[in-house]
Amino acid sequence: MCPGLFGKLYCRHSELSDTAESKLMDSIEKKTLNVDSMTPSDPMNVLIVGVGGQGVIMVSKVLATMCQLQGHTVKQSEVHGMAKRGGTVFSHVRFGTQVWSPTIPKGKADIILALEWAEGLRWINYLDKNNGTFIADTQHIVPPFACLNRKRGALTGYKTHLPGEVLDYVHVGYALDATAIASEIGNYRVSNTVLLGTLSTVLDFPLDLWRRVIGESVPPKTIDLNLKAFEAGRRWAEEARKNGMAPDQSPVIVPDDQPQPEEDNFELVLTLEWCKGCDICVKVCPERCLILNSEHKVELTNADLCTGCRICEWLCPDFAIDVIKTPHEPQTGMSR
Amino acid sequence: MDSSSADSFNIRDFLRLDMFPHFLCPGCGHGIAMRALLWAIYELEIPKDKLAIVSGIGCSGRIGAYIDANTFHVTHGRPLSFASGLALARPDLNVIVITGDGDCLAIGGNHMIHACRRNLNMTCMMLNNEVYGMTGGQASPTTSEARYTTTSQSGCIEPVFDACALATAAGASFVGREVTIHLPDLKDLLRQGLAHKGFSFIEVLSDCTEVFGRKNNLGESPEMILSQKSRMRPSSYGSVDGNIVDEPFRANTLPTGILSRNERPEYGDTYRKHAADIRALKSGK
Numbered sequence: 001m002c003p004g005l006f007g008k009l010y011c012r013h014s015e016l017s018d019t020a021e022s023k024l025m026d027s028i029e030k031k032t033l034n035v036d037s038m039t040p041s042d043p044m045n046v047l048i049v050g051v052g053g054q055g056v057i058m059v060s061k062v063l064a065t066m067c068q069l070q071g072h073t074v075k076q077s078e079v080h081g082m083a084k085r086g087g088t089v090f091s092h093v094r095f096g097t098q099v100w101s102p103t104i105p106k107g108k109a110d111i112i113l114a115l116e117w118a119e120g121l122r123w124i125n126y127l128d129k130n131n132g133t134f135i136a137d138t139q140h141i142v143p144p145f146a147c148l149n150r151k152r153g154a155l156t157g158y159k160t161h162l163p164g165e166v167l168d169y170v171h172v173g174y175a176l177d178a179t180a181i182a183s184e185i186g187n188y189r190v191s192n193t194v195l196l197g198t199l200s201t202v203l204d205f206p207l208d209l210w211r212r213v214i215g216e217s218v219p220p221k222t223i224d225l226n227l228k229a230f231e232a233g234r235r236w237a238e239e240a241r242k243n244g245m246a247p248d249q250s251p252v253i254v255p256d257d258q259p260q261p262e263e264d265n266f267e268l269v270l271t272l273e274w275c276k277g278c279d280i281c282v283k284v285c286p287e288r289c290l291i292l293n294s295e296h297k298v299e300l301t302n303a304d305l306c307t308g309c310r311i312c313e314w315l316c317p318d319f320a321i322d323v324i325k326t327p328h329e330p331q332t333g334m335s336r
Numbered sequence: 337m338d339s340s341s342a343d344s345f346n347i348r349d350f351l352r353l354d355m356f357p358h359f360l361c362p363g364c365g366h367g368i369a370m371r372a373l374l375w376a377i378y379e380l381e382i383p384k385d386k387l388a389i390v391s392g393i394g395c396s397g398r399i400g401a402y403i404d405a406n407t408f409h410v411t412h413g414r415p416l417s418f419a420s421g422l423a424l425a426r427p428d429l430n431v432i433v434i435t436g437d438g439d440c441l442a443i444g445g446n447h448m449i450h451a452c453r454r455n456l457n458m459t460c461m462m463l464n465n466e467v468y469g470m471t472g473g474q475a476s477p478t479t480s481e482a483r484y485t486t487t488s489q490s491g492c493i494e495p496v497f498d499a500c501a502l503a504t505a506a507g508a509s510f511v512g513r514e515v516t517i518h519l520p521d522l523k524d525l526l527r528q529g530l531a532h533k534g535f536s537f538i539e540v541l542s543d544c545t546e547v548f549g550r551k552n553n554l555g556e557s558p559e560m561i562l563s564q565k566s567r568m569r570p571s572s573y574g575s576v577d578g579n580i581v582d583e584p585f586r587a588n589t590l591p592t593g594i595l596s597r598n599e600r601p602e603y604g605d606t607y608r609k610h611a612a613d614i615r616a617l618k619s620g621k
Contacts, residue, residue, distance in 0.1 A: 274356055278363030283558035310342055314519040317367025325343045
């Protein structure tokens with residue numbers, strides 16, 4: 001498995017054949033970035049990315065505070081305003097003896113910490129290909145614009161690579177299901193602290209300071225939970241290094257060249273004698289494919305747009321609309 | 337939202353097709369409530385022979401006539417009384433009462449509180465459209481304050497009846513409220529009410545476009561239905577202890593969902609046990 005395995009990738013939840021495991025074990029060495037060796041022109045670059053609401057800003061604040069307390073010059077810049085909940089959020093943290101620019105150039109990030117898998121992939125070209133460390137949560141948050149085709153059974157536009165495929169782009173990779181770890185601890189929302197725990201094993205900062213800064217950065221009620229999550233993230237990274245876990249194959253995404261699953265077909269049957277032209281179906285249809293015609297009766301304008309969501313059927317007080325699921329048509333010339 | 341049975345549910349199996357189209361005005365929410373009820377019945381797989389639908393007078397009362405089951409169209413305000421007798425005599429039937437706000441709370445208010453108190457095994461679906469629609473739009477006990485109707489030409493000044501609070505206080509063991517636009521939720525609520533052993537009282541917030549919405553400038557039926565979303569708030573108390581602990585956090589909204597539920601003894605069971613005890617006592621002597 002994983003013929004292109006030339007980096008080191010630590011993942012969770014899977015099995016590895018004996019030979020592959022021993023090979024992986026041989027190639028594992030602990031990588032700690034030595035902060036003292038940095039030159040003034042070459043600061044340490046950490047890029048933190050994720051989805052709005054996950055806690056990207058909290059992670060970057062903790063990291064920036066840590067660096068400040070360690071006596072480094074820190075510059076941090078973030079984009080979060082338009083993201084609110086559900087959009088893409090990123091934060092650049094640069095620290096060293098002297099930092100000139102607050103943003104990280106492409107291909108120069110020493111560490112990418114991704115709180116969501118596809119967001120990590122989106123920013124992977126910022127990572128230093130030869131020396132970079134990639135830490136990512138394998139959970140998938142599918143954005144609404146990836147679901148433009150609202151037909152039932154339709155594919156989403158959310159495309160991603162398996163952790164094994166990411167190896168070509170990273171020097172060291174950690175792919176963990178931080179959300180599952182956080183849920184085991186008690187709240188999935190501390191997954192960002194789990195990842196912070198994993199990050200702390202890569203950076204050479206004192207452990208007590210990490211705990212103190214996290215305690216000061218999170219709401220008082222959640223300090224215990226966050227510290228537990230931090231320990232879990234650290235423990236995971238240490239175990240992963242020791243045992244050499246195999247690339248996680250669990251996220252199954254159908255590539256473009258594979259046959260796509262068949263979409264359900266729906267037929268709209270209108271009983272015009274029962275229609276009283278109340279206009280409800282026209283107003284509630286998300287695809288805007290119904291109108292009232294000149295006789296004040298419902299009419300389907302474009303059958304291709306109908307996704308079979310049944311909202312018109314459900315909200316028709318006169319039972320004049322029936323959405324009928326039909327068997328799949330044979331695949332002849334259907335490109336969509 | 338559970339829509340797994342949506343593909344197989346065909347409402348025409350439950351309708352008296354020769355009576356269609358029905359007499360309700362364009363855009364009347366009662367039709368949507370009727371679909372939810374029939375869908376809930378379909379999901380529970382209740383055979384038509386075991387289904388008894390009792391309805392009173394009014395727009396809501398006509399719904400019973402369109403359902404292909406044992407239906408019983410009775411006097412104004414008394415569907416719960418008729419249904420009580422039916423449920424006592426035939427405990428094998430699923431008794432469903434379809435009633436309106438005027439039918440249930442004004443003319444039949446007395447019958448309603450005693451039906452709640454006895455806790456007989458039946459389901460009462462009260463369609464609340466805030467008005468007496470069939471008779472020309474008079475103010476009903478649930479007409480909101482400042483609303484114009486034919487009997488409140490300068491705006492209604494009477495306070496509103498909260499039917500769910502009344503039912504809970506009177507002793508109904510399952511009380512819920514839902515709006516028509518959330519049809520799958522309404523269907524789920526009705527299904528739970530039908531499956532509940534004891535008196536289930538479910539208030540459905542419906543819309544009356546022709547005689548209420550037009551007078552009050554509430555827009556056409558789509559606007560009235562869509563505005564229901566801003567009138568309700570999901571209930572925070574789905575607990576089983578039957579105590580109302582909701583604290584209103586938004587003015588002018590009504591809680592929806594299961595409002596109270598408990599498992600107190602059903603009257604029919606108590607009655608039959610009592611009767612059997614007396615019979616045994618007499619035969620023993």
